């Protein structure tokens with residue numbers, strides 16, 4: 001703040017460089033949200049009106065909205081019941097002559113089956129945009145999430161594993177895509193426009209496309225860049241909490257997150273329980289209220305996409321057509337998993353959860 005410059009500038013460039021190094025990717029372009037990054041990625045890979053994009057039925061609405069904003073048509077597929085990730089078999093079934101891209105979401109930080117998805121994309125000549133909002137630390141077969149597709153998009157929203165308040169980053173190995181995203185993120189002004197933020201002197205710019213106002217501020221980048229050095233220790237702390245939960249809930253009538261495969265790394269973004277009212281003393285919504293009464297915040301990530309009225313109206317999607325996503329959406333609850341939780345906080349969460357889920361036993 002003392003530099004007197006809060007907008008886009010040298011801190012953003014530094015943050016981009018640090019993220020590109022961390023992810024091992026050629027280009028990282030900072031934007032003001034992951035949603036903006038997904039939107040620009042859809043445009044930059046060349047999606048056109050009428051093109052179909054395969055998206056999972058279990059994700060945050062932003063994944064779907066970005067496709068719609070780009071003028072393309074989202075096509076929903078159900079997820080795998082264990083991983084909550086897009087089911088490659090369902091993807092195969094939904095491919096048509098109009099399919100141009102797929103957007104895998106590494107749900108909760110668990111890597112999608114990228115071997116299968118990359119093979120499908122290769123066979124059908126599809127673009128891949130990875131929604132890495134949960135997947136900063138995610139790896140699959142030794143490779144970082146966000147580097148398998150044409151683009152990968154991170155979120156630095158307030159609840160994510162690196163936080164700038166609002167913020168996002170597009171990763172790509174393609175210099176043309178990187179240049180187009182950078183241009184579209186700043187009004188569609190030619191690259192020279194960015195030089196206005198540097199000390200190299202004035203140059204005229206030209207507006208070459210009708211772009212957007214999606215650039216990140218130095219203020220945000222300055223908050224984010226110092227967290228990269230703490231990513232690993234925070235991940236280790238979340239692993240401790242995760243393991244403590246796993247042990248503490250092993251006898252409860254709930255479904256815990258499935259173990260992740262040995263050749264992958266889970267980003268441990270969300271720790272979710274599935275609460276089935278047939279087996280538990282309370283249903284999911286009642287569990288949330290009971291924890292709230294005990295001053296413990298929880299989240300629902302997410303109700304299935306087809307429960308929302310706007311998508312039912314626009315696309316005719318119905319929850320019963322995506323039964324696995326719908327079942328997850330009705331029973332899932334995310335417990336606190338911040339690295340900043342103290343041991344006492346974690347024990348409070350465990351005690352409350354056990355109390356509510358063993359009531360009457």
Ligand SMILES: *Cc1c(COP(=O)(O)O)cnc(C)c1O
Pocket residue numbers: 032033034035036059060062063105131133134154155156157167168
């Ligand atoms: C948070 C989130 C987004 C949107 O991120 P913003 O930075 O808030 O735009 C997109 N997809 C998923 C899966 C998310 O969880």
